[in-house]
Amino acid sequence: MRVIKGTSNRYLDIDLSRQSWTVFSPEAGDLSVYLGGKGLGLKIFNDRFAGRLGGVDPLGEENLLIFSMGVMLTSGAPCTGRFEVLTRSPLTNLMLASSCGGYFGEACKTAGWDGLIISGRSEQPVTIRIDEDGVSFHDARELWGQGTHEVQQSLALSPREGAAVIGPAGENLVRYASICSGHRFAGRGGAGAVMGAKNLKAVVARGKSVRYEPMLPEKFERTNKKARKYIVRNSMTKGYRAFGTNVNVRLGIKAGFSPVRNFRDRYNPETEKTSGEAMAERYSTRHSACRHCSVLCGHKGHYPDGKIRQIPEYETTGMFGSNIENYNPDLIGEWNELMNELGLDTISAGGTIAWAMEAAEKGLRKSELSFGRTQNIAGILEDIALRAGEGDELAEGSMRLSRKYGGTDFAMHVKGLECAAYDPRASWGHGLGYAVYNKGGCHLGSYMISLEQLMGYMPPHTTLGKADWVVFMEDLFSSVNSLQVCLFSVFGILTEPPIPKYLPRPVLKVATISMPKVAMALMDWSILSNYFWSVTGIKMNKWDFLKAGERINKLERWMNVQMGLKPSDDTLPGRFTKEKDTAYKGKNTVVPIEKMVRQYYRKRGYNSSGGPSASDVGMTEKLGPGEVIVKPSAKIIKKIYCSVIMAVLGWFIPKIACRKESVRDEVRLFPENYTCTLGVWPSGPSVVFRREGDRLKKIGGRTTRVDLGIYLKSIDAAWLMFTFQESTCQAEANNRLLVRGELQHSCTFIRLMDKVEILLLPKFIAKKAVKKWEKVK
Amino acid sequence: MSFSITELCIGCGACKKACPVAAIKGEIKSVHEISRGLCLECGACGRVCPSGAVLDSDGVPVEKKKKSEWPRPVVDADRCFACENCVGACPAGALSMKSEDFPFTENYAVLSSPEKCVSCAWCVENCQFDAISMEISYARN
Ligand code: SF4
Numbered sequence: 001m002r003v004i005k006g007t008s009n010r011y012l013d014i015d016l017s018r019q020s021w022t023v024f025s026p027e028a029g030d031l032s033v034y035l036g037g038k039g040l041g042l043k044i045f046n047d048r049f050a051g052r053l054g055g056v057d058p059l060g061e062e063n064l065l066i067f068s069m070g071v072m073l074t075s076g077a078p079c080t081g082r083f084e085v086l087t088r089s090p091l092t093n094l095m096l097a098s099s100c101g102g103y104f105g106e107a108c109k110t111a112g113w114d115g116l117i118i119s120g121r122s123e124q125p126v127t128i129r130i131d132e133d134g135v136s137f138h139d140a141r142e143l144w145g146q147g148t149h150e151v152q153q154s155l156a157l158s159p160r161e162g163a164a165v166i167g168p169a170g171e172n173l174v175r176y177a178s179i180c181s182g183h184r185f186a187g188r189g190g191a192g193a194v195m196g197a198k199n200l201k202a203v204v205a206r207g208k209s210v211r212y213e214p215m216l217p218e219k220f221e222r223t224n225k226k227a228r229k230y231i232v233r234n235s236m237t238k239g240y241r242a243f244g245t246n247v248n249v250r251l252g253i254k255a256g257f258s259p260v261r262n263f264r265d266r267y268n269p270e271t272e273k274t275s276g277e278a279m280a281e282r283y284s285t286r287h288s289a290c291r292h293c294s295v296l297c298g299h300k301g302h303y304p305d306g307k308i309r310q311i312p313e314y315e316t317t318g319m320f321g322s323n324i325e326n327y328n329p330d331l332i333g334e335w336n337e338l339m340n341e342l343g344l345d346t347i348s349a350g351g352t353i354a355w356a357m358e359a360a361e362k363g364l365r366k367s368e369l370s371f372g373r374t375q376n377i378a379g380i381l382e383d384i385a386l387r388a389g390e391g392d393e394l395a396e397g398s399m400r401l402s403r404k405y406g407g408t409d410f411a412m413h414v415k416g417l418e419c420a421a422y423d424p425r426a427s428w429g430h431g432l433g434y435a436v437y438n439k440g441g442c443h444l445g446s447y448m449i450s451l452e453q454l455m456g457y458m459p460p461h462t463t464l465g466k467a468d469w470v471v472f473m474e475d476l477f478s479s480v481n482s483l484q485v486c487l488f489s490v491f492g493i494l495t496e497p498p499i500p501k502y503l504p505r506p507v508l509k510v511a512t513i514s515m516p517k518v519a520m521a522l523m524d525w526s527i528l529s530n531y532f533w534s535v536t537g538i539k540m541n542k543w544d545f546l547k548a549g550e551r552i553n554k555l556e557r558w559m560n561v562q563m564g565l566k567p568s569d570d571t572l573p574g575r576f577t578k579e580k581d582t583a584y585k586g587k588n589t590v591v592p593i594e595k596m597v598r599q600y601y602r603k604r605g606y607n608s609s610g611g612p613s614a615s616d617v618g619m620t621e622k623l624g625p626g627e628v629i630v631k632p633s634a635k636i637i638k639k640i641y642c643s644v645i646m647a648v649l650g651w652f653i654p655k656i657a658c659r660k661e662s663v664r665d666e667v668r669l670f671p672e673n674y675t676c677t678l679g680v681w682p683s684g685p686s687v688v689f690r691r692e693g694d695r696l697k698k699i700g701g702r703t704t705r706v707d708l709g710i711y712l713k714s715i716d717a718a719w720l721m722f723t724f725q726e727s728t729c730q731a732e733a734n735n736r737l738l739v740r741g742e743l744q745h746s747c748t749f750i751r752l753m754d755k756v757e758i759l760l761l762p763k764f765i766a767k768k769a770v771k772k773w774e775k776v777k
Numbered sequence: 778m779s780f781s782i783t784e785l786c787i788g789c790g791a792c793k794k795a796c797p798v799a800a801i802k803g804e805i806k807s808v809h810e811i812s813r814g815l816c817l818e819c820g821a822c823g824r825v826c827p828s829g830a831v832l833d834s835d836g837v838p839v840e841k842k843k844k845s846e847w848p849r850p851v852v853d854a855d856r857c858f859a860c861e862n863c864v865g866a867c868p869a870g871a872l873s874m875k876s877e878d879f880p881f882t883e884n885y886a887v888l889s890s891p892e893k894c895v896s897c898a899w900c901v902e903n904c905q906f907d908a909i910s911m912e913i914s915y916a917r918n
């Protein structure tokens with residue numbers, strides 16, 4: 001078997017319109033900057049549409065569907081069976097990154113590919129098959145219309161093969177259709193509809209042709225051992241292992257975060273019937289998890305009708321249980337199975353149906369749906385997937401419906417994505433998480449409720465420290481989704497180290513909100529950065545890892561702003577911010593969302609566009625016709641002055657300085673054809689030289705790639721240096737220089753510049769500019 | 778890469794029967810062929826071949842071995858979390874859970890059809906809890 005060290009860094013670039021494919025390798029440095037998985041997928045998406053992200057039609061031919069694998073997949077580390085799907089969402093019109101388990105990822109990666117970039121649109125339904133040699137296209141007309149499991153059966157997958165498929169919902173462009181692999185889903189945001197719009201029924205990967213080895217096997221093993229130990233003994237993972245995510249149901253009843261009647265009530269004691277504990281007993285459950293999982297949150301069970309079914313996740317249980325006033329868990333199991341087969345996202349389907357029930361109750365829109373009525377749900381779900389009857393409208397999601405009929409205050413979505421089954425009035429930080437997450441009302445952007453309620457690490461009803469924690473968790477999760485380790489394992493990793501584990505709860509509760517930065521520093525996620533380091537060989541500590549997450553998160557935000565996100569979208573549905581009194585007997589509150597969002601913006605450094613500035617994410621500002629960037633005028637003088645100096649250097653160094661033997665000695669230290677630049681970061685005046693023989697020659701004003709780049713970090717730094725208030729060494733000591741390239745060559749360059757200054761300037765000035773004045777021979 | 782069959786093949790068909798995924802094609806008394814796309818690289822074919830005609834993916838001939846000498850998985854019931862991942866991963870369908878009547882906290886995986894096992898060790902690879910080891914002296918009863 002072929003062995004690859006680290007990762008292949010090769011993506012298949014597939015064009016469905018032309019039925020052609022090529023191999024795409026992201027730039028070598030991108031992996032260390034964006035980590036792979038989600039991060040690299042975003043980067044690829046952004047690069048393809050540089051400057052015209054806003055024009056991409058989610059269901060059009062142009063939209064890309066990216067499967068991105070991440071460096072951890074197939075490494076054998078715990079909870080690493082997952083991959084990421086990226087596209088522009090037809091539900092939110094923003095970027096969508098959705099994580100999925102299932103064997104497809106492993107098969108794709110062990111075929112030697114880090115991912116797929118699928119563009120175009122096939123005329124006819126098509127299936128693509130990939131293996132280590134590349135891609136083939138197959139007619140899928142016969143498979144069209146089949147359910148997700150049915151089609152995986154029809155594809156007659158061999159043990160080496162895994163598939164990512166859509167069901168009827170994807171085919172019929174339901175805005176919240178999912179993609180399925182095995183019995184796991186990339187559920188949220190409508191990636192399935194994008195696949196359907198491309199007429200792509202299935203992607204089959206044949207793996208096990210390639211094996212991966214970490215670059216630093218010993219370090220990897222050490223990290224692995226520790227991670228396993230932490231995950232297996234963590235209390236949160238223990239609960240998930242025993243009862244699945246439904247372990248949250250009981251907590252929800254107690255703390256008042258259950259979704260009841262379209263999030264009106266927060267409480268109904270009957271919800272207990274759908275608790276993880278009750279279901280475990282009723283169905284004598286067993287595990288049914290992702291591969292390589294050691295949390296084991298997924299379960300299946302024996303239903304009264306004799307069938308073995310997957311036990312629904314907490315979110316599905318909530319949305320199709322208390323939220324529509326159904327307290328029969330058997331029905332939830334059946335509907336869950338049906339939705340999985342149809343390829344529907346259960347959270348958005350549930351949210352939309354609950355909205356329709358309330359809208360009918362309030363007389364805004366006619367519907368056969370009403371709270372507590374369960375007979376017609378299965379039929380409605382089928383109608384949604386087939387876009388038949390009322391289902392056709394429901395397939396649009398609650399945001400579009402409420403805009404048409406009114407009732408936006410109780411359309412429980414953020415940015416178009418229906419909120420998951422946690423009522424944020426019991427967990428303010430979680431509310432902030434919903435409001436600001438790039439993807440919309442998904443609970444896994446920062447999953448603050450885990451800290452506020454599930455583990456009880458911080459008081460839920462305060463705004464103090466919440467923005468800090470949301471930023472922290474978002475950054476961490478963005479990185480985790482780029483490595484692709486399952487989010488649930490992260491809790492074990494974060495909270496097992498001794499300090500957070502053994503600190504008395506009350507102390508911890510005060511510390512987390514009053515000194516968030518300190519509390520974060522006490523947690524330890526170095527396992528995650530060590531994973532990346534040991535697999536890829538790219539050095540990374542836990543803070544670098546967090547920084548990468550910030551970069552990924554901000555890139556996604558920046559892309560969203562290009563796609564039309566407004567600051568006013570960072571909010572919660574009216575119900576959470578206006579309706580205080582509920583059936584819940586405990587603390588009734590509304591979420592002070594505006595205050596927290598303001599704090600969040602400040603922490604993130606977002607501007608009035610609702611996102612980071614272009615320079616913050618390393619982009620160049622896109623200017624409309626007639627627009628110019630206005631900079632403070634004082635800088636213009638500095639800029640002109642520095643440009644003149646650069647021009648003088650560009651003339652002086654090749655023409656005069658290179659006549660001197662000692663200057664030539666320095667030049668000879670560079671390899672032949674070596675290019676170097678001196679400039680002002682990021683886009684100020686600059687000059688580029690290339691070694692030709694024993695001379696430096698000035699080439700062009702600006703080139704894309706140089707071997708060595710020495711940049712002054714700002715125009716002010718350049719001003720200080722070029723007006724000789726500061727010598728080169730001093731500038732370096734004051735951390736004003738940015739060097740990209742090898743150290744030895746940068747030292748050569750700095751020595752050379754010293755000589756140039758001595759030659760160029762009168763002695764009394766040059767003495768100031770260089771460390772030691774010596775005559776140049 | 779995959780296993781392959783050389784000209785030494787006498788066309789006895791033993792490998793064809795041994796292969797868990799029907800990756801081998803060929804008529805009796807003619808040289809057989811392995812489909813590269815299907816082969817799992819388990820080596821079962823090589824271990825049954827009487828004339829040493831099967832090469833592994835590095836081109837090394839596979840040694841013949843009696844079935845009783847094949848390494849087989851042994852599950853440590855105490856370490857097993859009953860996640861059922863090995864059962865799902867086994868390409869030969871040789872594993873199952875001990876009993877559907879047990880609650881999962883007491884259940885564990887067993888090699889229920891040892892005759893089907895082709896010693897590929899995929900089960901070992903798929904166990905997150907190090908509960909499986911490959912052992913030669915697998916008790917047949
Ligand atoms: S190595 Fe295994 S899978 Fe491959 S041909 Fe031989 S018996 Fe079949």
Ligand code: SF4
Pocket residue numbers: 849850866867868869870871872888893894895896897898899900901
């Ligand atoms: S070694 Fe394990 S996975 Fe392979 S055939 Fe035998 S039981 Fe199945």
Ligand code: SF4
Pocket residue numbers: 852856857858859860861862863864885886903904905906907908909
């Ligand atoms: S993979 Fe390991 S833990 Fe899971 S059932 Fe098999 S032996 Fe048990």
